[in-house]
Each structure stands twice: as C-alpha cells, then as structure tokens.
Amino acid sequence: MSEECTHDCSSCGADCSSRENGIEKAQPHYMSNVKKVIAVVSGKGGVGKSLVTSLLAVDHARKGFKTAVLDADITGPSIPKIFGINERPVTTEDALFPCESEFGTKVMSINLLMENTNDPVIWRGPVIAGAVTQFWTDVAWGDVDYMFVDMPPGTGDVPLTVFQSLPVDGIVIVTSPQSLVSLVVEKSVRMAKMMNVPILGLIENMSYIKCPDCGKEIKLFGDSHVDEIAAQYDLKVLAKLPIDPLVASLCDSGKLEIIENDVIAAFKDIKL
Ligand SMILES: Nc1ncnc2c1ncn2[C@@H]1O[C@H](COP(=O)(O)OP(=O)(O)OP(=O)(O)O)[C@@H](O)[C@H]1O
Numbered sequence: 001m002s003e004e005c006t007h008d009c010s011s012c013g014a015d016c017s018s019r020e021n022g023i024e025k026a027q028p029h030y031m032s033n034v035k036k037v038i039a040v041v042s043g044k045g046g047v048g049k050s051l052v053t054s055l056l057a058v059d060h061a062r063k064g065f066k067t068a069v070l071d072a073d074i075t076g077p078s079i080p081k082i083f084g085i086n087e088r089p090v091t092t093e094d095a096l097f098p099c100e101s102e103f104g105t106k107v108m109s110i111n112l113l114m115e116n117t118n119d120p121v122i123w124r125g126p127v128i129a130g131a132v133t134q135f136w137t138d139v140a141w142g143d144v145d146y147m148f149v150d151m152p153p154g155t156g157d158v159p160l161t162v163f164q165s166l167p168v169d170g171i172v173i174v175t176s177p178q179s180l181v182s183l184v185v186e187k188s189v190r191m192a193k194m195m196n197v198p199i200l201g202l203i204e205n206m207s208y209i210k211c212p213d214c215g216k217e218i219k220l221f222g223d224s225h226v227d228e229i230a231a232q233y234d235l236k237v238l239a240k241l242p243i244d245p246l247v248a249s250l251c252d253s254g255k256l257e258i259i260e261n262d263v264i265a266a267f268k269d270i271k272l
Pocket residue numbers: 042044045046047048049050051052073076078153205206241242243244245246247248249251252
C-alpha cells in the first residue's frame with residue numbers, strides 16, 4: 001500500500017489491501033486520516049487480546065505516535081474500561097467523535113454508546129459486522145498514525161466480515177501457551193491469506209509468572225511451543241508476556257496507561 005493511502009479507492013487505481021480482489025472497502029469518514037490499521041486477533045477467547053491491543057496502543061503512544069483503538073469485539077467490549085473512559089462520545093449531525101483516554105489514545109466502542117454498559121449485546125453476526133463497519137465509516141477519527149482493532153475472537157463469520165470491510169494493513173496474532181497454539185495459528189494464517197493481509201507477528205501472553213520472592217520464571221501452563229510454530233509458518237514472535245497481577249488490576253481500575261513493568265517493556269522493540 002502507498003504511504004499516502006487515504007483508503008479512498010475512488011481517487012486511486014492501485015490494487016492494494018484497500019481494494020481486495022476488486023472489492024472496495026468501506027470508505028472512512030471524511031474527517032478521518034488513519035495511516036495504518038492493525039488488527040489484533042486470537043483464535044479463541046480469553047487469551048488477552050484486548051490487553052495486547054491496549055498495550056500496543058500504549059506503547060505506540062509512548063513512542064510518539066497518534067494512536068487509536070477501534071473496539072470490534074462487540075459482544076465483549078472491554079477497551080473503554082481498560083482506558084478508564086466513562087464519558088459518552090460527542091455526536092453531531094454527520095459525525096461520531098471518538099472518546100480520548102487520559103494520554104490521548106482515541107477509542108470507539110459499543111460500550112460507549114450503550115445506555116447501560118452492563119447490558120449484553122445480543123446481536124446476530126451481520127448486525128455486529130455492520131456496527132464495526134460504522135465505527136470506520138461514521139466516526140471522525142481525525143489524524144491517526146496507528147489504529148489497533150480489537151477483533152472479535154475466533155476466525156468465524158464475524159471477524160471475516162470485519163476484515164472484508166476494514167482496510168487492514170497487518171495482523172498481530174495473540175496466543176497463550178495453553179491455547180492449542182498450532183491450531184490457533186494455522187487458522188489465523190489461513191484467514192490472513194484469504195484476506196490477503198500480512199501477519200506482522202505473534203505475541204504470546206501468559207508465557208510465565210515471575211516468583212515475587214526469588215524472581216524464578218515459572219511456566220504455569222507448561223513449556224511454550226510458540227517459537228517452533230512461528231518457525232513453521234515463517235512468522236516473527238514479537239513478544240512473550242508474563243502473567244502479572246498488576247496488569248489485571250491496572251485494567252480493572254482503568255489505569256493501564258501508567259504501566260511500568262516487564263509486560264510493557266516487552267513491547268519496546270516492536271516495530272509495526
Ligand atoms: N499477562 C496478563 N497478566 C495478568 N492478567 C492478564 C494478563 N493477560 C490478560 N489478563 C487478564 O485476563 C482477562 C482477560 O483478558 P482480555 O480481556 O485481554 O482477553 P481477551 O482475549 O480479549 O478476551 P475475550 O476474547 O473474551 O474478549 C482480563 O481481566 C485481563 O486483565
């Protein structure tokens with residue numbers, strides 16, 4: 001894709017990820033200028049996809065980039081909570097404006113639009129995919145260097161539809177040692193190939209826990225196989241994250257952006 005891509009195919013003839021297999025992607029809002037869209041996927045739920053999406057945004061914001069998170073995990077939206085955002089988005093006649101975290105990451109999530117955030121979203125697949133598309137077409141994102149998309153878990157119909165409508169530049173796959181890594185990675189690799197989107201790498205979450213007394217690394221879920229699997233599919237392992245109770249409490253209190261520990265340090269060398 002061209003460096004100057006605006007994702008507006010009507011003014012450009014290039015055959016890139018914005019115009020996959022001749023299918024035009026959804027057009028961004030006229031007040032959006034998003035340079036890179038990175039989708040964060042996991043083959044199954046609960047492996048820490050939302051946490052990794054948020055940490056990627058925190059790390060990139062610290063590196064000086066303008067960051068945003070599009071919460072496409074419509075049935076399990078957790079991004080506003082992680083960033084401590086409680087207000088509702090501003091709306092005008094022709095735009096929905098994202099909320100901003102304390103350190104400037106822009107966020108849009110179904111949770112910000114619900115009357116009662118504890119209500120479950122019980123929509124069928126096409127409606128969910130439609131809502132995600134609207135987060136792209138109707139939200140005035142402004143200038144964004146990196147948008148991270150917290151994708152719906154799995155590799156089914158909903159994530160596929162989301163991929164078809166958003167101009168995704170690359171995918172980061174989140175796994176955990178107990179999550180049948182080989183199967184999960186294979187499915188995600190296949191989906192990425194079908195969508196013609198490059199996989200930027202794997203992040204293994206919950207790789208180990210450090211003993212607070214002696215510092216020994218304990219592999220709670222057994223030995224990791226992520227390096228072998230990555231080699232098999234010619235993928236990079238971007239980071240291996242420990243389990244850290246502080247991370248869980250920062251997420252719960254909406255203070256993840258102030259994190260200073262091994263977990264965020266593991267992102268230091270990641271270049272997407
Ligand atoms: N490395 C970690 N250390 C401590 N807690 C973690 C870690 N990774 C995830 N958690 C906690 O586990 C819970 C689930 O994480 P998260 O919501 O990111 O998973 P998910 O894969 O997005 O789940 P879902 O698929 O249901 O949306 C959260 O409460 C999070 O704070």
